[in-house]
Amino acid sequence: MTDPEAREKRVLDAVKQRRERVNDAIPEELPITDPERLYEASRYLLDAGGKRLRPTVLLLVAEALADADADDVDYRSFPSLNDSVVDVMAAAVSVEVIQSFTLIHDDIMDDDDLRRGVPAVHREYDLETAILAGDTLYSMAFEIMLETGAPADRTVRALDVLASTCTKICEGQALDVEFETRSEVLPEEYLEMVEHKTAVLYGASACVPALLLGADDETVEQLYGYGIDVGRAFQIQDDVLDLTVPSEQLGKQRGSDLVEGKQTLLTLHARNQGVDVDSLVDAESVEAVTESEIDDAVAELEAAGSIDYARETAADLVESGKDRLQVLPDNEQRYLLEQLADYLIERGY
């Protein structure tokens, strides 16, 4: 085992290498055609950046299954577990496109102004265009997933995962909105919401390549579970980062979840510890809140042990996810998927 910094560099290099390939593929799968304004708006967030973690998971799983490496393979003509080839890059772009669609619509629903340091699509364009851009990405994700060249029976299963994933994301977002107006949310309910809103797309990213390449059902199931565990951990870590990372690095106001009264695993824990969560921040809007007000709120959550609790829960989920990777061949890509899971909860932002 190498030292933590070397490990982190290795996983970050792996992510970067695949991110660049995904970035090259996005305009190939989503060219800007007529009507141009619609397609520009659809591409706006995708072009603004993003870590491409979901497509990277998808590509790494494909590589692990095929015992191949990014350097040696053509993702567009990737060796399946039998004789055929599959365009796993199309599948990778498809899940990123779904992610982008949900961000565009979520930003409208949450009335967020910024995303990835640039204006949200409904701010840069307008409400109508943002709704339509999301809707366009939605169907394009299916069109793209239909073009991997995998045998029809596998394509049907992959589409089934994609469609039910989208439904669950909507259910999760609906619960998230509902929780904002409820005085009590049970931790199980919170975790269910998180699973629906975030983790299912990681689940899909991890299991879709197994489906397309023809892996057995046990492998598909464990990989889905890896994605779910890691996705849950990722969201919990996001909630932690919302409180602990400076606004400039976050690309949005630190502590905005608290200001907006969002329930997270952190606030649930704090409530159980007797913290008056609703009074942690007095400011009524993200624009009005001060850094020192957020500092005080964070100190109180820290004192209640809530930040540690969230970090530990995320760490447990990551361990569970890593265990599931035993279904993969023991190779460098499996190691990277394990490290990626660790990185998701160790990352600074």
Next chain:
Amino acid sequence: MTDPEAREKRVLDAVKQRRERVNDAIPEELPITDPERLYEASRYLLDAGGKRLRPTVLLLVAEALADADADDVDYRSFPSLNDSVVDVMAAAVSVEVIQSFTLIHDDIMDDDDLRRGVPAVHREYDLETAILAGDTLYSMAFEIMLETGAPADRTVRALDVLASTCTKICEGQALDVEFETRSEVLPEEYLEMVEHKTAVLYGASACVPALLLGADDETVEQLYGYGIDVGRAFQIQDDVLDLTVPSEQLGKQRGSDLVEGKQTLLTLHARNQGVDVDSLVDAESVEAVTESEIDDAVAELEAAGSIDYARETAADLVESGKDRLQVLPDNEQRYLLEQLADYLIERGY
């Protein structure tokens, strides 16, 4: 050939019979589960009614191909052109669900308050819920289409049609919004917009059963063309009805297209005839317009021959669509599909 009234009754009875079956199937395919508010909102417009023309076209094409009749077959276990059976009702519900999703999002974009005589979903619920309800229907339509039990290769083709149809609907809606701010729109551009916004879903409705049941490519193509022709005619007729049917019957303000500056084939024709279309209605909002103002505008459009021109264009499209039905066996269902095309442009509302 029977007299027009008897013909109309025959086609209306056929539509009604299939509409009832579709209405029964909708709650089976889209049960109200948790989170309930989301699913209630998703079902709201579907439950408010609708003629179910698209699923009726789908079921009639299936019946025509199989030489079967609604009375004699189980749509859930429908005879394919080889030995297998297919749930064509699931496919029928799927296209209606897509239609409902587009209505919910269109009403937000057009800021329409009423739909089918009830409040639009974003009025009855709220913006967030309406966006999410549409998004949920979107993925549910794919989930439902994935469950017809058709062989995987046919399912893939049907999903391909569904996905590209959704993309085209978005493109059409984007053009529609863009046209409202443009001073000149060419008739070809208008027809392209209409085809994308409306006709493609009729095209999908007509060709998907052929794909699922295993018809040959020529049949699939001609049926798609039937849907496109009929869908274009339907939209043109809708534009005519917006001007000629009393508001109570329409379920919304008569002439609202004119008030909102919407370009239609009618206004394009009138403009070419030298009519100052932008000054036809002074009122700035649907709430402010008077019936007599609409009456005067309609009289001017009539004098310019624009209403007749739209009606004739629709009639030509219907004839073209009917010709394409020659690929179907000569049976009662083909006759009903011909009559249905006629009905779409003869209907009062």
